[in-house]
Amino acid sequence: MTDINTSLRGRALITGGSSGLGLTFARHLARRGLDLVLVARSPERLEDAARELRVLGVEVDVLPADLGSDDGVQIIAERLGSTESPINVFVNNAGAGMYTRMATADPTALLVGTQLMARAPMVLGGAAAAAMKERGEGVIITTSSMAGAAPMGAYSAVKSFIRVWSDSLAIEVGKHGVQVVSFIPGWVRTEFHGRSGVSTSSIPSWLWLDADRVVAECLEDVEKGKTTSTPSKRFKVIGFLAKHAPAPAVAAVVKKLNKGRR
Numbered sequence: 001m002t003d004i005n006t007s008l009r010g011r012a013l014i015t016g017g018s019s020g021l022g023l024t025f026a027r028h029l030a031r032r033g034l035d036l037v038l039v040a041r042s043p044e045r046l047e048d049a050a051r052e053l054r055v056l057g058v059e060v061d062v063l064p065a066d067l068g069s070d071d072g073v074q075i076i077a078e079r080l081g082s083t084e085s086p087i088n089v090f091v092n093n094a095g096a097g098m099y100t101r102m103a104t105a106d107p108t109a110l111l112v113g114t115q116l117m118a119r120a121p122m123v124l125g126g127a128a129a130a131a132m133k134e135r136g137e138g139v140i141i142t143t144s145s146m147a148g149a150a151p152m153g154a155y156s157a158v159k160s161f162i163r164v165w166s167d168s169l170a171i172e173v174g175k176h177g178v179q180v181v182s183f184i185p186g187w188v189r190t191e192f193h194g195r196s197g198v199s200t201s202s203i204p205s206w207l208w209l210d211a212d213r214v215v216a217e218c219l220e221d222v223e224k225g226k227t228t229s230t231p232s233k234r235f236k237v238i239g240f241l242a243k244h245a246p247a248p249a250v251a252a253v254v255k256k257l258n259k260g261r262r
Contacts, residue, residue: 007139007179008222010088011059013037013080015067015124018045021143021188022093024211026053028219034089035059039076041066067094067120068112077127086135090128092121092142092166093183098155110154117158122165129173129180136177139222142166146186146235149243170227181221182228185214186235207234 012029016022017038026036030053038053038060040046046062053060063079065072080087098113125140132138144166148159163182170180187207214231221229230236 007137008032008089008219009034011035011037011085012089012091013039013063013076013087013128014091014093015039015076015121016094017091018042018049021185021211021215022091023049024215025091025093025141027056028212028215029089029091030056030058030060032219033058035061035085037061037063037079037087039063039065039067039094067124068116073120073123076124080124080128081131083131086131087128088132088137089139090125090132090141092125092128092140094120095143098153098158100154102154113154114158117155118161121162125166125169125180129169129178132178133173133176138178140166140169140178140180141183141218141222141229142181143183143185146184146230146238148184149238167227174227179222179225180227181218183218184228184230184235185209185218186232186238188214209235 008029009032012026012034014022014026014029014036017026017036018040022038022040026038026049030036035058036053038046038049039062041064043062043064046064050060050062063076065075067073067076080090095117096113098109098117100109100113102110104110121142125142128138128140132140142162142165144163145155145159147156148161148163150156163184166180166182170182173180186209188209188211209232217231218229
């Protein structure tokens with residue numbers, strides 16, 4: 001474990017912490033000496049992750065919860081607000097694929113995705129921020145996506161919402177010692193896309209990044225005091241172009257990337 005003077009200290013709670021970027025955050029934070037609380041739906045996968053991480057010499061608690069349900073969100077909100085073993089770092093990361101058509105008479109999939117990736121992180125981030133504000137310190141990292149910078153469908157819309165929410169929360173609580181960071185990765189090689197059942201054949205190979213790299217860059221940005229983290233120069237450029245390029249040009253690129261993904 002590394003003993004460094006940083007805002008990344010104490011105990012971290014990570015949603016979606018049993019796989020993908022969540023587990024990668026857990027590994028990096030454990031190497032920094034933070035104790036962990038891992039949240040995910042599957043108790044079995046949580047225990048597998050906990051066994052791996054305890055080898056690094058940190059305490060690891062597991063908290064199974066379905067953030068697609070109000071009851072699950074309430075369980076985690078209460079843990080974030082607890083004064084016993086308080087949470088110093090909250091990685092607001094749980095997510096899933098949301099590649100359904102928006103023109104539909106059955107909005108079930110859209111509502112499920114919105115609950116998991118908009119309503120739940122908003123409620124949990126608010127609970128964490130309130131507790132941290134009371135203590136005068138804390139870090140919240142909220143996973144958005146570069147997809148939120150372009151009109152690529154319902155997933156993009158939800159990720160755009162959560163980024164604006166995170167940026168707004170940063171302004172609200174920053175003066176109280178709470179650092180809120182919008183984490184905006186591009187395409188990252190994890191099991192996320194395979195579990196979502198979406199094809200990635202239209203995504204050029206040079207756009208894919210390594211999970212360890214993007215998490216390491218995010219945590220470096222946290223330590224620099226930033227409130228936005230977009231790992232890699234290529235995605236910083238892509239984000240700039242998505243914001244400033246002519247809308248017809250952005251739409252043309254989106255159509256090409258979306259081709260064959262469903």
